[in-house]
Amino acid sequence: MATWQCIENCGACCHLDPRDRPDLDQYLDPDDLQLYLSLVGEDGWCRNFDPVARRCGIYDDRPWFCRVEAQGYQAMFGIEPAELNDFAIDCCLEQIEGVYGDRSLEALRFQREVGLLT
Structure with a gap:
């Protein structure tokens, strides 16, 4: 079973362009x-994204809507906690592919690390 996790050196979620949302x-x-x-x-x-290190500069203090947590996803999207894993995987993959491309190293690494690729 695939299990969501944030992958290092990605930062696709930090591409916040409101035109995409x-x-x-x-x-x-x-x-x-x-x-x-x-x-x-x-x-x-995001102004807090370090494009060289590909990290959030305020990771520990980032806003609630930047966190993949059951309470936030339920409030924003009505996602039940039991559905969060699959929803987060789908959201991340869509965002990574939108930012870096569906054949990018980031997309392949994400798929491998969450267990979509063996």
């Missing part, structure tokens, strides 16, 4: 939406 206002309240938008740099990447 036109429904942000449907799952973030106005204050969280304002915070989200304040994190987006001119290039569409």
Whole structure:
């Protein structure tokens, strides 16, 4: 069974361009939406993302909506905790493929590390 996990040196989730997420206002309240938008740099990447190290500069203090946790996904998307693993895998893979491509090293590494590839 595939098990979701964040992979190092990826950062695809840090590509926050609101044009890719036109429904942000449907799952973030106005204050969280304002915070989200304040994190987006001119290039569409989070201002806290280090593109050289490919890491979040505020990982331990990142906002709740940047975390893959049952409570947040239930609040944003109505995902039940039992469904979180599969939903997170699908979301991450879609984001990685959108940012880096479906044949990228990041996509292949993610698939291998979560157990989609043997």
